[in-house]
Structures are given as structure tokens and as C-alpha cells.
Amino acid sequence: MNQDFKCRTKTGKAATLVLAGAAVLAAVFGLAGCGTKNTNLKTVRLNEVAHSIFYAPQYVAMELGYFEDEGINLELTTGFGADKTATAVISGDADIAFMGPEATIYQYNEGNENYLVNFAQLTQRAGNFVVSRTKDDDFRWEDLIGKEVIGGRPGGMPEMVFEYVLKKHGIDPQKDINLVQNIDFANTSGAFVGGTGDYTVEFEPSATLIEEEGAGYVVASVGTESGYVPYTAYSTTKEFLAKNKELLQSFTKAIERGQKYVEEHTAAEVAKVIAPQFKETDEKTIEKIIDRYAQQDSYKTNTYFEEDSFTLIQDILEEAGELSQRVPYEELVTTEFSTR
Template identity: 45%
Template sequence: MFLFLAIVLVTTACQSNNEKNDTVRLAEVTRSIFYAPMYVAMEEGFFEEEGIDIDLITTWGGDKTMTTLLSDGSDIALVGAETSIYVNAQQPNDSIINFAMLTQTDGTFLMARNEASFDWDDLRGSTFLGQRKGGMPQMVGEYVLKQHDIDPHIDLDLIQNIDFANIANAYASGTGEYVQLFEPQATMFEEEGLGHIVASFGEESGTIPYTVFMAKESYLEKHNDLIERFTRAIYKSQQWIYEEDPNTIAKSLSPFFEDTSTDIIASAAERYRNQQSYATDPLFTKEAWDNLQDIMEEAGELPKRLDYDRYVDNTWANQVVNE
């Protein structure tokens, strides 16, 4: 009897050890506290609970991220939804489908070198260190500036020839009077006395599908169960980040930002949470899709309007939210 039980236990253990998690190759457009719920899902074991191992790569820029996805260098991409519009407007054989929203506002902050009280008119005639043409930070930035009657191409000395990954370094080196920066760079620069956060583009621009999980249509068709489990892990983390205190969040994020103090991580995460930049669920609404295309059209970057029902699939998001 004891021998039989021992054999059963050993056999069960071997079966458990042989059961491997599904690996998802995930490409993120940059490394930012703006994407905190994704890192939380990794660090707090939410992906592990769903039988998923994440192979995370940082591709530093929307164009590079989409190239990685299209060339099968990744299975899923976390990037601005505008990249899916650029690709799908060319009618590829394998469309790019947006299936879960991670952030729902712009994630950049306007930094000024001087601490004097800020007015948007102060930007006129200034040197503005902008973002990549056609990318979400630049398009949202232009949209917000125009709401304040500032034409970025006429009223500013706009610099756009610096690679995305080097913008923060360029500002730190003295280029530009104003710059758009993500966290944690914005808070770090304040701490270092390099500038001051004077406005939030996220608060100014409204709900936008700023960063979204997307994949090729063929991948989604072949991995229905996996995508549901992936989306469930993200939803768990979205709920978690609105329930926990900033210090707990910082502890979870710190392995992804080893050169950043936990105080800065906590401050940056709280700043994003307070302005509800983190989506509270993975549902990608038509309102957000339409707002995105309006902003792209305003910037002169919209190739053509694309149908929401064709390129956004909330199947898995609806499933996990309604469980």
C-alpha cells in the first residue's frame, strides 16, 4: 500500500514538473512606469497563475516594435494603437488586431527648465524638444498645444531629429527649454534639478488607447485560450494597482527599474494612477478608437479611417471582466 502511494506521488510530481507554461514573447515599446500593470502581472505572479511565462524585450520605439511583431520576433506587442492603424491601412495579408488596453491616457508630462508659474503662452517662441513624427507622444502633444491656440510648427522652435531613446539625455544635456517626458524620467529630472513638471498631456487630452496589446490575427486565431489567460492576468494587475498603496506598487516595480529609487517609483506610479492613466480594465472602447483617429487626423498622420469592429477585438477582455 505504502509502495503504491509512493509510486503515485512520484508519478504525479513528475507530471507536474513536465507541464511547462506557455511562453509569450512580448515586445514593449519602451521601459516606463507608465506600463506598471504589465510589470505587476509579471512580478506578482498573475501570468504564472495563468500558466504563462513572459519573455519580455524592449524595442525602443513604435516603428521598431511593429517591425519586431511583423517579422515574428514577438508574439504580442505593447505599443500605441496608432501603429496598428499605420500597418492595417496598407491592407496586409495578416491584420494586426488590438485585443486589450493597458493605458488610457497620454503618459507624458511637460517639463520646463524654469520653475516660474506656467502658462501655455510661455511656450511661444521657445525651443521645444519634441517626439518622433507620427508617434503618439508627438501627435497628442500637437493636439494639446493646438487646443491652447499654439501651432507647434509655427509658434515653436520644434526639434524632432533626436531618436526616441535619447530624448531624455538630450534634454539633460541642455537641449531645449521644454520637453515631453515619460515617468520615471520626469520625476527623476525634478529630483535632480534639471526641470519642473508644469503640465500633464494625459490630463489635457482625454481618453486615448495610448498603449495596447496587439497581435497578428493569425496568432489570435491559433491561441484563443492563451490570449484569454494573458488578458485575465492583465486585468488582475489593473485591479491590483488601484487597490495597493504606492509603496507596495514601488516594491513590485523595482526589479524593472533597478537604477531608480523606490521613492521615485512610488511617486511616479501614484502620479499616473491619480490621473487614471492606467486603464481599470482591458476593454478597448469605440470612443477611445475614435478619439485616437481624430488626434491622428488633426496631426495630418491618419492614412484613412479604419473600422473599429474590424481591428479591435474585445472578445477576451469581455470574457475576463464578466467572469
């Protein structure tokens, strides 16, 4: 076991989160390093779009005390949707948003003067998977034509990347498939298990849990098919960024340490570290999910948000009919805190 992990003590509170249509306990711990405890911590309120194993580097940073090492007391809440997460930061209820960067483009184009700026990227591929009701080792995307598919919220990154992939295969999402979009994100897997749809598009752990229940089978990765996309990033208001550069540098350093740990350790080792964040998920299942994400190169090895990635996300928004006007990279992305 990693020595850094063994010497940490866990305190804090448990928050009840709704994930995959069921109540899932997710512990949010305040961790202190070995030796003298840093009592002069600056509280940072982070609102994450969802609580998912997909974001393993963040939870590694939490569980191994990397934020405390950087002088930060991290308070984590879950927004359950990029729109809600963005609103929390803009309204002052949170300091940093963790979500798809498309939300920062939306609010900028709405004319918000204190707009959100992306300062660190965590994942680089879509994290959702196509789950079939029947086992299909020879799945082709064209198999979705004429079928009922549970999708995501219109205008959200998961749905737009999924539709982007469909269009790459010559499939019109609105005409060629029966796309179900009236089910809340937290309830899609439950609806599928209950009999709705021929296919569903799911994040982890929902996709793997459906498989383990024998109710469906993962047949394709949206992330592998879409290519590299700046799927999730950290952002804050222009005003907070201007006044808290040292704090944001420390925050980014903690995240990059988490990324490095994930890069250098096995899925089993990472699973053991972040298991306290997902108490209702078996550690072996967590390991399987982390390995699945690692195999498709989902995790960035640094937080640097490339300009080409920002261009691609605007291309996807434009193709989805969700972009009123393109935004300059320099306006909504800063890389001053990141390493390359």
C-alpha cells in the same frame, strides 16, 4: 506586504536597457507560485514599446506570477519604438506587441493582410509631461510660444497627442514653437540636461529624474490636458489571434489581475512589487511616479478597448495629417477577452 508577493521566488535573467539616455538595468523575472510549480507553461514573446513605470500593471502581473498562474512563460523584450515593436510581431520575432494602437492603423492601411488586431488596453491617458528649465507654478500652454521644445518622433503617439493639446490651445506646433524632433527618444532628457531646449516633453522616470537632479521642473501633464486616449494596448496578428484564443484569454486575465492590484493598492505597495524591474531607480522615486500617474487616472481598471476611444485616436491621427483613411473599429479591435 501582500502575501502573494512574499511567497514568490525570483529567477531569470537581467536585460540591459537604455532609458532616459543612461544605461538602466531592468530585471525580467520568471516567477513561480507557492506550492507546486506549473511546469507545463506556454512561452509567449511580448515586445513592449518601452520599459516604463507607466506600465506598472504589466510588471505587477510579471512580479506576482500572474502569467505563470495562467500557464504562460512570458519572454519580454523592448522595441524602443512602436514601429520596431510592430515589425517584430509582423515578422514573427514576437507574438504580442505592446504599443500605441496607432501603429496597428498604420500597418493596416499599408495593406498588410496579416494585420495587427488590438485585444486589450492598458493605459488611458498620455504618459508624458512638459518639463521646464525654470520653475513655473503658473505655467500656461501659451508660454511655449516662441520657445525651443524637445518633442517626439513625427507620427508617434506621444508627439501627436502633444500637438493635439497644443492645437486645443490655439498653438500651431510647426509655426508657433521651435520644435526639436531630431533627437532619439532615449536621449531627449540627456540633451535637455545638457542645455538643449527651453522645455522638453518626457516620460517617467525621465521627468522625475530631471527634477531630482535640479535640471528642470514638471509644469504640465499632457495626459491630464488631452483627456482619455487609448495610449497603449496589446495587439497580435490576425492569424495568431485566430489560432490562440485560449492563450490570449489567459494573457488578458493576467493583465487584468495586474490592473486590479494597482487599483486596490497604494503607490508604495505597487512600487515595492515592481521595484525589481527598475533596479537603478530608487523605490521612493518609483512610488512618486506611480502616484503621479494614478492621480491623473492613467491606469485603466480593465482591458476593454472602447469604440469611442478608437474613434478619438483616429481623430488625433487625422488632425496630425497621419491618417490615409479611417479604419472600422471592428477590423482592428476585439473585446472578446476583456471584462467591463
